[in-house]
Amino acid sequence: MNIQDLARRKKDEFSFAVNRGHYRTRRRWHEVLIKYALLTSALVSIVTTIGIIVILLIETIAFFREVPILKFLTDTRWTPLFKSKHFGILPLFSGTMQIAIESAIVGLPIGLLSAVYLSEYAPSVVRKILKPALEVLAGVPTVVYGYFALTFITPIIKRIFPQTMVFNAASASIVVGIMVIPMVSSLSEDAMHAVPNSLREAAYSLGATQFEVTTRVVMPTAISGIIASFILAVSRAIGETMIVVIAAGQMPTLTWNPLKAVETMTAYIVQVSLGDTPYGSLEFKTIFAVGMSLFLITLAMNVLSLWVVRRFKKI
Numbered sequence: 001m002n003i004q005d006l007a008r009r010k011k012d013e014f015s016f017a018v019n020r021g022h023y024r025t026r027r028r029w030h031e032v033l034i035k036y037a038l039l040t041s042a043l044v045s046i047v048t049t050i051g052i053i054v055i056l057l058i059e060t061i062a063f064f065r066e067v068p069i070l071k072f073l074t075d076t077r078w079t080p081l082f083k084s085k086h087f088g089i090l091p092l093f094s095g096t097m098q099i100a101i102e103s104a105i106v107g108l109p110i111g112l113l114s115a116v117y118l119s120e121y122a123p124s125v126v127r128k129i130l131k132p133a134l135e136v137l138a139g140v141p142t143v144v145y146g147y148f149a150l151t152f153i154t155p156i157i158k159r160i161f162p163q164t165m166v167f168n169a170a171s172a173s174i175v176v177g178i179m180v181i182p183m184v185s186s187l188s189e190d191a192m193h194a195v196p197n198s199l200r201e202a203a204y205s206l207g208a209t210q211f212e213v214t215t216r217v218v219m220p221t222a223i224s225g226i227i228a229s230f231i232l233a234v235s236r237a238i239g240e241t242m243i244v245v246i247a248a249g250q251m252p253t254l255t256w257n258p259l260k261a262v263e264t265m266t267a268y269i270v271q272v273s274l275g276d277t278p279y280g281s282l283e284f285k286t287i288f289a290v291g292m293s294l295f296l297i298t299l300a301m302n303v304l305s306l307w308v309v310r311r312f313k314k315i
Helices: 003-064 069-074 090-121 124-139 142-160 169-193 197-205 210-221 223-238 242-248 265-272 282-314
Strands: none
Touching (some): 003 282, 090 124, 090 169, 090 210, 090 242, 090 265, 124 169, 142 169, 169 223, 169 242, 197 210, 242 265
């Protein structure tokens, strides 16, 4: 090797080392930018949550300076917008729980059964058609659901029970239950579909039928995902707004009769937020007290779901 070839080789090695250093520097900067972009996204979510909680706390504390918390929790009348003012949250709480429980009775069994069929019984061709068709329900606006309840479900209920009011909890509960079916079905089906086929094959090798495999192997294995879908669906029903505003009415009555009108927490917040209530007044502050109550209920359900999922995973 002559001197010129050796010099050319050294030059090429130096150029390669320089280019590799530049590449590593660029990659390092790219990784740093990606890292801080992801960190910023996470911090935005955390800061937003903290900001919402702080605002709710400030306004809720201001409300309870004028209204005793014991009266808020025990009074059976809720009329903050009337001349005779009462600030008992129980009518709104009972209306919210009534809609949530009755919609769960409608939506959870249907969603679970449809998930079982899609996961264990439906042929692949049928599954590819039914699952997207079922999930179309999740894209229907809740306003449409509300008017569907008012103009279609309510007349059917009135034919069966003539004493049914125009605005009632039954029609709202039925439609909210229909609305949460796709959530329960999709999440439960994904949980059951994730069960290893080896467990199914082992059960079949022992002589188990398809029903026994489904009920004794697949569903117990996927129980944490199924329960999580149930709790998420109930939380969605508790936070539903437009359906209950349109179909259930805005009468804060302490009743569990599904044929009567009720008012939920979210419906009351919509009512006050229309702009007729003066900003900063006691009536306006009630929406923050109601919002904090709704936040605590949702938080308790999320904590319950985490506890249930962890417990069943240990089992």
